[in-house]
Amino acid sequence: MPTIVFAxxxxxxxKSTSAVVLACELARRGAAVTMIDADPNRPVSTWARRPGRPEGLEVVADVTEETVIDAIEAAAARVPFVIVDLEGTASMTVAYAISRADLVIIPSQGSQLDAAEAAKAVRLIRQQERAFARRIPHAVLFTRTSAAIKPRTLQHIRSEFEAHGVPSLQVQMQEREAFRAIFSFGGTIDGLKAGQVGGLDGAMKNAKAFAAEVVARLRQAQPAEAA
Ligand SMILES: Nc1ncnc2c1ncn2[C@@H]1O[C@H](COP(=O)(O)OP(=O)(O)O)[C@@H](O)[C@H]1O
Ligand SMILES: [Mg+2]
Structure with missing residues (x-):
């Protein structure tokens, strides 16, 4: 049912890294997941063609401006989680996908320049909220953060977003080799071998916490369906 859009x-x-990590973790928890690859560079489809994709995770590729709404609706009628990966531009495809989202996740690295780009995504979401006269839950996801240190810059950016009514997820996507490695080797973090990549336990813990917070947010947004 719920559609999660990375924009x-x-x-x-x-976007693509966090989307695949979330999809894999939801699939590992036993949910059927459909990923919609709406980026013409097809990063998710390329990942999915490598070995190790979870059984419960299917990828719909070649989605365009003309087909994105149909693709989302068809998937949402079929599976419990739909995850949409978008290209890094402002396009009609992006606007359409946001209009169908139950949660928009806005990945951003913890710098002021990146936050300015994230703010553009927030503006687009707010436009879509007005255009479609509905609330579109959204949250910033800080990415590539250090597992070891908590920079003040990031705290500052987080509170600035908050002051403008933009929530951010508590969980951050830490800078982890494992999150890169799944795109090289294919498959999931728990499918990687300790000899291939270090820090697997930390990456797995991060992925679990990320998925748990996303699911909790979806429940908050749709109390009736969570019952
Ligand atoms: N949490 C992370 N840890 C390590 N590398 C990351 C992480 N998130 C993204 N990357 C790397 O950063 C680059 C851009 O990430 P990507 O997910 O493709 O961004 P987008 O889809 O927004 O363009 C890629 O090289 C990817 O491997
Ligand atoms: Mg991408």
Whole structure:
């Protein structure tokens, strides 16, 4: 049912990485997940063609401006989680996907320049809220953060967003080799071998906490359906 859309006009913000990590963790928990690859560069489809994709996770590729709404609606009628990965531009595809979202996640690295790009995504979401006369829950996800230190810059950016009514997820996507490695080797974090990549336990813990917070937020937004 719920549709989770990863959006940010900034290329390299961590959309595709975070989307695949979330999808894999939901699938590992036993849910059927459909990923919609609406980026013409097809990062998710390329990942999915490598070995190790979870059984319960299907990828719909070649989704365009003309087909994105149909693709989302068809998937949402079929599976409990739909995850949409978008390209890093402002396009009709992005606007349409946001209009169908139950939660928009806006990945952003913890710098002021990146936050300005994230703010553009927030403006687009607010436009879509007005255009469609409905609330579109959204939250910033800080990506590529250090597992070891908590920089003040990030805290400052978080509180600035908050002051403007933009929530951010408590969980951050830490800078982890494992999150890069799944795109090289294919498959999921728990499918990687300790000899291939270090820090697997930390990455797994991060992925679990991320998925748990996303599911909790979806429940908050749709109290009736969570019952
Ligand atoms: N949490 C992370 N840890 C390590 N590398 C990351 C992380 N998130 C993204 N990256 C790397 O940053 C680059 C951009 O990430 P990507 O997910 O493709 O961003 P986007 O989809 O927003 O363009 C890629 O090289 C990816 O491997
Ligand atoms: Mg991407």
């Amino acid at each position: 940010s006009p900034k290329g390299g913000a961590g």
